[in-house]
Every structure is written in C-alpha cells, then in structure tokens.
Amino acid sequence: MDKINITGTDDVPSVILDASTGKFEMSGRSLPEDVSAFYKPILDWMAEYAENANPKTVFDFKLTYFNTASSKIILDILMQLEEMANDGKEVLIKWHYPSDDEDMEEAGEEYSEIVDVPFEKVSY
Amino acid sequence: MNKITTIRGFLDHIYNKNYAPIESQISLIYEGEITHQIMKAFTSMTETSLEKHEESSSVSKRVFHVMVECLQNIGKHADAEDIREPEIKRGIFLICKSEDKYNVITGNFIDHSKLDGLKKMLENINTLDKEGLKELYKTQIKAGSISDKGGAGLGFIDIARKTGEKLQYDFIEVTENTSFFVLKSTVSRNS
Numbered sequence: 001m002d003k004i005n006i007t008g009t010d011d012v013p014s015v016i017l018d019a020s021t022g023k024f025e026m027s028g029r030s031l032p033e034d035v036s037a038f039y040k041p042i043l044d045w046m047a048e049y050a051e052n053a054n055p056k057t058v059f060d061f062k063l064t065y066f067n068t069a070s071s072k073i074i075l076d077i078l079m080q081l082e083e084m085a086n087d088g089k090e091v092l093i094k095w096h097y098p099s100d101d102e103d104m105e106e107a108g109e110e111y112s113e114i115v116d117v118p119f120e121k122v123s124y
Numbered sequence: 125m126n127k128i129t130t131i132r133g134f135l136d137h138i139y140n141k142n143y144a145p146i147e148s149q150i151s152l153i154y155e156g157e158i159t160h161q162i163m164k165a166f167t168s169m170t171e172t173s174l175e176k177h178e179e180s181s182s183v184s185k186r187v188f189h190v191m192v193e194c195l196q197n198i199g200k201h202a203d204a205e206d207i208r209e210p211e212i213k214r215g216i217f218l219i220c221k222s223e224d225k226y227n228v229i230t231g232n233f234i235d236h237s238k239l240d241g242l243k244k245m246l247e248n249i250n251t252l253d254k255e256g257l258k259e260l261y262k263t264q265i266k267a268g269s270i271s272d273k274g275g276a277g278l279g280f281i282d283i284a285r286k287t288g289e290k291l292q293y294d295f296i297e298v299t300e301n302t303s304f305f306v307l308k309s310t311v312s313r314n315s
Contacts, residue, residue, distance in 0.1 A: 011164060031192055033160035036270050065185070067192050068278035075265055100181060103189075103286065114262060 001052075004045050012038055013063060017045050022054060026077075027062035030070035039073045046080045056090040057081065061108075064098065071107070075114065082117045092118045099123040128296045128304045129205065131155050134216045134231055143229050143292060143308040148222035155216045158202070158232075163195040170219060179313070186286050186311045187226050191219070193279040194230045194309065200273040202232035203302060226311045234305045239295065242305070249280055250290045257285045283309050 001019050008014035008028035016025045032038040059081060066074065078093065085091040095108035105121065112119035126133035131153060138144045151173060152166060167188055174184040198215040205214070215232035234242065252260060261281050268277045284291055289310045295303040 010168070011160075031196070035274050065188070067189075067196060068282045069196070069270060069274055069276045071278065071282075072265055072268060072270055072276035101185065102182065103185065110258070110262065114266065 001045075001049065004042060013066075015042060017042065017049070019049055019054060022056075022058070024057060024059040025062065026060070026074075027064075029064055030066040030074075032070070035067075035069040035073060039070075039076075043073070043076060043080070046077060050080055050084050050087075053084050053087075053089045056092075057084065058092045058094060060094045060096060062096040063104070064101075065104075066107075075111065078111055078115045078117070082115045085117045092120060094120050094122055096122045096124055127298075128231070128306075129216070129233075129298060131216065134218070134306075137296070137306065138218070138229055138308070141292075141294065141306075141308075143306070144218070144220045144227055145222045148220040148227065150218060150220045153216070153218045156214060158195055158198040158213050158215045158217070160199060163192065163199060166195065166217065167191050183226070183311060183313055187219075187228070189286050190228045190283055190309045190311060193283050194228055194307065196275070197279050198230060198232045200275050201234075203235045203238070205233050205298065205302060224313050226313065228309045228311070229306065231304050231306045233298065233302045234295070236301055236303065239303060243295075246280060246291055246293060249284050252284075254285070254288070257281060261285060287311050 003018035003020070004015055006012070006015040011029060011031045011033070013026050013028040013030045016023050081091050081093060095111070097104040097108060105123070108121050126136055128134060128137055139146060144150070152170065154166070170191060171184060171188060174187060195217065199213050202213040202215055204212055215230055218229045220227050249257070261278060264277055264281060270276055280291065287309055292308040294306055296306065297303045
C-alpha cells in the first residue's frame, strides 16, 4: 500500500500514514478551505488500510488547532479505527495536547467518550 | 440613518446595541468579500497582535477560534445582496478590545427563506448551559455530515462553548428578500 505523506501548512495538517513502518500521525493545524477535498484521500486510505490492517495500529494526533468542519472528519477517522478494533485488531489512539491547552485536552476527552477504542491522552 | 451594510451604518448599529462598548478599541474592521485568503490574513494579523500585547495563550486561541468559525460561516453560508452574484460572499467583520474582553462582530446577508431555521438554531443554543451545549455538540457531530458547503453544522455551538457566553445577534431587513444578520461573540480576557 502506498503511503500518504502530506507536509502541513498554516491551514492543513501534516499527515503521515505508512502501513509498512507503522507510523500513523496527524499534526499541526486543520482549517482547510475545502475540508472534504483535503480529507478524501486520507479517509479513502484509511478505509483501504482497514481491509488489511496491521495487527497493531497506534495513531498519533498532535493537533494544535482544528475548526469544526475538521472535527467532524477527525471523528470519521476515529470511527474507522474503532471499526478496526471491532474486527479484532489492536488499536491505540494517542491524543497529544499542549499542557496549557484545556480546550484541546477536552476535545480529546470528548472523542474518547464518543468512540469505543483504547485512548491515551498525552500532555506535552 | 446610514445603511447597515456600510461600515458607517454597521458602526452606528453596534454602538446603539452596545455590541461594542463605546470605550473599546477597534483593532480591525473590514467590509468586502470574505474568502479563505482574507480569513487567513485576518487571523494571522490578530494572532501577531495578541502575542505582541502578551495576551494569554488560551485567550488568543479562543479569539482565533471564534474568528475562523465566524469568517468561514460567512464564506460558506452568506447570501448575496444581489441575487445575480450568488457566489460573492460579502460581509462586515470587526474585532474590538475592551478592558475585560474581545468582541468579534460580523454582519452578512441572509435570505429570508433561511431566517426561521437560523433563528431557531441560535435560540436553542442560547437556552443551553455548558452541559447542554456539550450534549448538543456530541449529538450533532455524530449525526451530522459535511454539507456541500463544507460545514459540519457545529460552528455556532462551538462558539458558544468556547466563549462560555450567550450569542448576541439581530436581523435587520434590507430588502423584501434579504436581511442583514449581525452576530456578536465575546471572548473574556480573564479566561
């Protein structure tokens, strides 16, 4: 499977999805002009990966800011990971947030209440 | 009375309504097309200015957040004054600072056909407390989907949650088909 490697800018996050090295990470800011267009290849990739996922997937979210349209897509990604866990794969979500950013911590907290998948909050 | 859709008319209105306290400093006011590039330029200018004034990072982030949601709302949803140019999303944007808060105030056209829906949504948000807003947010994020316009239907709920303040707004009829929607969001500087 080809990997996805997007270098972030001031309005889109950096995204690495690499099944061979087991690196799954989104970092930076997400407020794209067209949220559906930006995330479509990412959601498609995740759906394809889920068909034949590694025994263990650790997904790191290191976002510093995302708008509400992106928050819906992040939930879509988390739900895809939940489905993989339901299929018997080991899945861990690591939600990294700046130690002084209550809002980002709370966002992680809420996602962990919505999806049923191992969720670790990591303050930095 | 100056027309609400001009900067002069808009300023008259927001001072009359006390959306902007008379002693507040306006740090940015803009009237024109609202595009993604404009949104990025304004948010970046404001971030730099808040940093320079040593505003706390949580206040800066909330102001940034409110600006993005307000400006993206206009860029995606605003209607046109002139129905022959539906693609041009114009609006007025203002940010002002007073001793204890930042106010972000926007104005844009809305077709009367959408007025009831918008009013109901805003009224409902304003009846809810912190827990109620959280529940509404969770319900909407689970049930909703990204619309053709690229929104998730979460913007106003999120502004109310992030600011912890009621949304203040009103509608001024401009033509028989359109009104000007004025919205004020407040970010406390003590948060």
